[in-house]
Amino acid sequence: MYDARDLANLMLDLADERSFSLGNLDLNRLLFFLNGNYLSEFGCDLVDDDFVACADGPKIRNVFNAFSSSGARIVGCRAMRFDPFKEEYFYVQYSFPVAIVDYCAFILIAFCLGGYQSSYTNHERTQTFCQRILEQDNEGVFPQSVIPSAMIASYFNKLKLGVSA
Numbered sequence: 001m002y003d004a005r006d007l008a009n010l011m012l013d014l015a016d017e018r019s020f021s022l023g024n025l026d027l028n029r030l031l032f033f034l035n036g037n038y039l040s041e042f043g044c045d046l047v048d049d050d051f052v053a054c055a056d057g058p059k060i061r062n063v064f065n066a067f068s069s070s071g072a073r074i075v076g077c078r079a080m081r082f083d084p085f086k087e088e089y090f091y092v093q094y095s096f097p098v099a100i101v102d103y104c105a106f107i108l109i110a111f112c113l114g115g116y117q118s119s120y121t122n123h124e125r126t127q128t129f130c131q132r133i134l135e136q137d138n139e140g141v142f143p144q145s146v147i148p149s150a151m152i153a154s155y156f157n158k159l160k161l162g163v164s165a
Helices: 004-017 024-042 063-064 098-113 116-121 130-135 148-159
Strands: 080-083 090-092
Touching: 004 063, 004 098, 024 098, 024 148, 063 130, 080 148
Parallel strands: none
Antiparallel strands: 080 090
16 A cells, blocks of 8 residues: 555656646545545555545545645645654655556546546536435445545445446
8 A cells, every 4th residue: 555645646747747637626536536446456455545525525634635735726736744853844756666657547547538537526417426425325434534445445346337336
């Protein structure tokens, strides 16, 4: 599993290479989409952080906070970490296996070109994942609480099978 901020930075770099634009909420949804597909395919989490159920979609607090200065605009910075010993922020140079980078690139393209980005962000036409699970059998997941990996995996397995999630 990888730190969500490192994966966010990778996804932003891959998006820049392909001229895709991502806002903070888009980035959090993309990480959810990435992790959900990875769970469905390989049976384990790719992201080492928890997703929280929010009305506007799933979020990872560390990622959302790292890019909160962007507001609703396109994210143009990269996530940083704080070194308490040096008392300074620094950029992490991520290093992922080529297979992970390729998988992330594939998911990014599917997310941006496959209509997932617009379907998640257009609240007039469709409910977000979190709103749906909170209205159905929520298995103890409530607004602002952690979404269990098993629930995410179940959701993406249903999508893969073409079952209404």
